[in-house]
Amino acid sequence: MDARHLEEFLVLSSALNYTAAAQESHVSRPTLVEHMAELEAELGCALFVKSEGRLALTPIGRRFVATALSLVEGISGVIAEYRSLQGNFLSVRIAATNLPWLESSIHRAKRALEEMNPRKVVDVVATPGAASTADALLDGSNDIVVTGCKNWEGESSGAVMPSGISGFELQTEPIMLLMTEGNPLFGQADIRAKDLDGSCILLPPDIYNGYMRDGVAERLLERGARVSLRPLPFGDHFEYFSHGFDDELGVVPTTLIPRFGIDRRRECRTFELSDLKLVTDFYVLYKDEFVEDETARLFVEALKQSVSS
Template identity: 25%
Template sequence: MELRHLRYFVAVAEELNFTRAAERLHIGQPPLSQQIQALEEKLGVQLFERTKRRVALTPAGQRFLEHARRVLEQAGRAVEDVRRMARGEVGELKIGFTSSLPFTAVLPNVVRRYREQRPDVTLNLREMFTPDQYTAIEAGELDLGFVRYTGLETPAGLDVREIHHDPLRLVINAAHPLASRPVLSLADLHGEGFITYPITVGTGLTILLRELCLKAGFEPRIVQIAGEATTQIGLVAAGLGVALLPAPLECVRIEGVRYLPVSDAGAYLSLGVATRKGDRNPLVAQFLSNLEPPREG
């Protein structure tokens, strides 16, 4: 049985006239009669009582009409749903982001614009370190990710598009002799103890810290490791060392801490959006169209 058989049956059932039903369906009356007869033979029941003067539904035909309408309605909804999916109007979009991203306007702005345009798309947001996002995107567990990638290799199967630069800030205890300076260079910090991320979390910042310090003529002395930026800031407040973090984290206000600009070239962390190469998911394409071009921080 095909959907067209159901459409033919419904048209005859509603018109109770083969000629009018044939006109409504834009087919000839004889082929329509043949199709209805074939349907009855396939079902093994009589759907219509036919006389020279009238056409009427049998009890079985009345019951079948309820089912036929329901099936056609569901089929219509299914067709519209997949068409909307192809247009990127419905579905689920799985997005990863790094822990510092909510401190910027990037994520709130793009999510707000996208939700206004695509209210029927479910957004599933997950906070993850950059290497974990890469793995999840490659495995299909994420559709895209907001990543920090300075100092990191991008996996061959992914594309990373830079969308923002965040300058770095030196996080220093307010009682430190250098805290009154308006700006610092890494050379000013020779001999200081640094608080930074574990190298295994893959933020890229630990690698960048070492590169900047080496350019300034010294190897950084790491005195504390902390996986969360807010923990690092708290350790600075406790006087355990200094930290180098993206500027958006300046909004974390802890007593006894100052955030100072860094003058060294390259003292910024890039924010990018990572996707699978060749991904044709319309949901991803629609989301990416809302991203602004990269700006210098």
């Protein structure tokens, strides 16, 4: 349905004269007649009728006046909205697996940005799959990622940021080991590193390389446990945490324990080693070119402020 035809209809419904309405609409009389015929054909009903030589609205035509007015106002509103979005709109793609660490901060950052500049609009789009490395930025699938590196007794190597990538620290939190019923250690109260000797730790594929880089297996070996690390492909966190680990182990950041109800599942047990704490420093990363956009730069600044407050 052509918005111009609707506007012309409203003019004609008021003037009830093709010549006058054509002049007001800045079209020729034959063009206006043609447009009204097209509108009636599209609607499948007559909007005007000649009565005693005068143009008049049909009952359906009178009803359509309110409809056309609403449509024109709606279209005008849409045009105004999208014109205002030019230079003020930001779509941020973040992996669904990263959102648990950012949801609250994103909400506060969006509110702060909107209060500072009401014309700014930020849409957050959750992307599927696991994406906790800079690769998800470099391949263009995500705009912001949350990545981590191990903190060994206060010593951290910091986030790995390839050229063109920037970021800031998000938070530090313990990483728990996860086992399910059937593991020989399930009922053991105190578990030390050496008790894991011969075990296999299954890791989400996006953090596997980070665990290898941070020397997790080497740290365990120093305490008497020869442990293998293996990536476990999965579609999302639900799939990973519903895996039956049996005599193998998984890992779970403390942020995700309540979110996925792991603390309420009787068949699951999370635990820390009494002689080796797994702690991760989490960072927010983004490409430098991402913040070349003014709205993106302001959003990242607001997000950084939200995280630090």
